[in-house]
Amino acid sequence: MASIPATLRYDVRDPFAVRMSFPAPATLEGVEVCWTFARELLSTGVAESAGTGDVRVRPYGYDRTVLEFHAVEGTAIVHVRTGELERFLTDTAELVPAGAEALHMDMDSDLVELMRDAY
Template sequence: MSTVIEQTVEARLVAAAPRMPSIPATLHYDRCDPFAVRMTFPAPATLEGVEVCWTFSRELLSAGIEEPQGHGDVRVRPYGYDRTVMEFHAPEGTAVVHVRTGELRRFLKAADELVPAGLEHLQLDLDHGLAELMRDAC
């Protein structure tokens, strides 16, 4: 069984221009980091011209498609019947994208099949992690 899920989604950049361009973004979930989701935007879609990856909690994404969530760098909220708004705040500015809610639900369902929500802690080897921290402390 695979330990990683990747799904490409179509994100529509909200900009000052009347037409919102589509951006292919990739959602990534790894059983080895069970609480996190990564969303990667390709280099041509960024101001710096380099690939940008945001990491945020799976719980934020799951709750954000139902009602507004987040107070930090990543914020998620429903928008209309079939869209979810994702805001990414950085010192350089804020990117706001719309993603089809159905695509996000499909991704979250696959992640839930890999690691059921609420059981993420069972994927962590806390003893090994603590041993690594203590090794460096001596």
């Protein structure tokens, strides 16, 4: 199985989401691709199958988690060590505990941004 240097990121300014980026050489288009999905999906998926849309996460064996990314071009299946995902999720929970995401959002600024071009 080939290793792909994907990067998993969390930004407290978008506390409900995580992002996984794949470098250009690892993609069909030859450009970096970034998938954004729910932190809760990742958290649930390390223990049991989760997701029905473009991103699905499920345990695989005793030490792996599978992330599936579904697009028109095809499906990418990525195996990640479950321990690494659990450490990542622990780190995100230290920044923003699960259930406290809304406290870390600036709803007024987000609403202004959404309504900026409204007539």
